[in-house]
Amino acid sequence: MRSPIHSRYFLTLLLFLCGSHASATTVRAHVSDASGAPLPDAAVALYAPTPTNFPDVANAVMDQRDKQFDPHVLVVRKNTSVRFPNKDDIRHQVYSFSPAKRFELRLYHGQLANPIVFDTAGEVALGCNIHDKMIGYIYVVDTPWFAKSDSQGSALIANVPAGTYSARLWYPGVMPTAAGLEQSVKVAASGEVTLNFQVGAPATPTATKPESELQQLFRRPSKNAP
Numbered sequence: 001m002r003s004p005i006h007s008r009y010f011l012t013l014l015l016f017l018c019g020s021h022a023s024a025t026t027v028r029a030h031v032s033d034a035s036g037a038p039l040p041d042a043a044v045a046l047y048a049p050t051p052t053n054f055p056d057v058a059n060a061v062m063d064q065r066d067k068q069f070d071p072h073v074l075v076v077r078k079n080t081s082v083r084f085p086n087k088d089d090i091r092h093q094v095y096s097f098s099p100a101k102r103f104e105l106r107l108y109h110g111q112l113a114n115p116i117v118f119d120t121a122g123e124v125a126l127g128c129n130i131h132d133k134m135i136g137y138i139y140v141v142d143t144p145w146f147a148k149s150d151s152q153g154s155a156l157i158a159n160v161p162a163g164t165y166s167a168r169l170w171y172p173g174v175m176p177t178a179a180g181l182e183q184s185v186k187v188a189a190s191g192e193v194t195l196n197f198q199v200g201a202p203a204t205p206t207a208t209k210p211e212s213e214l215q216q217l218f219r220r221p222s223k224n225a226p
């Protein structure tokens, strides 16, 4: 009798072989700001009308180092479990009030905090209750085909199966509905496809640290308010 483990290995190998022949297309996106300069930390995600054979979701890590989130932007797939190790000698209290994931980790340092599962697609702005300047983002996508732009504004998505996709761009603080941030892309069975995105909004992130509940309670009305 063939053991279930052998069957699984066989299936994995078969998928791998099929995949390496049928889906060798790379999608390369170039992301620039309003002035045409390369824009790092933007997420590019490809959505297929009929999703197929998604691989398993991998875990991810959002470090805290030198009172900053590292990386500044983390792009993960829906249902990814993210750990928040604190590499500093001081304690942090990480939280988010974003609709895609509201959570708060108790004051801690080291590896103690439990991982958080990001189960809703969208932007999650991170803050620290102790250090106002700590701002980071987790962007959750509901597709296995995504990448984050590097310092050259280049985002490389490998092994994309042939088909027609909707390519969507996200950048901290830029509304996902902004014009030009979604485009259709046809992916052939092999070769490379190039996409260009230009973010028309300000080149620097406009998102600010989310207000804490305490701040919301004591927020004073503006002097110019009627």
Ligand SMILES: [Cu+2]
Binding pocket: 067, 091, 092, 093, 128, 129, 130, 131, 134
């Ligand atoms: Cu902190």
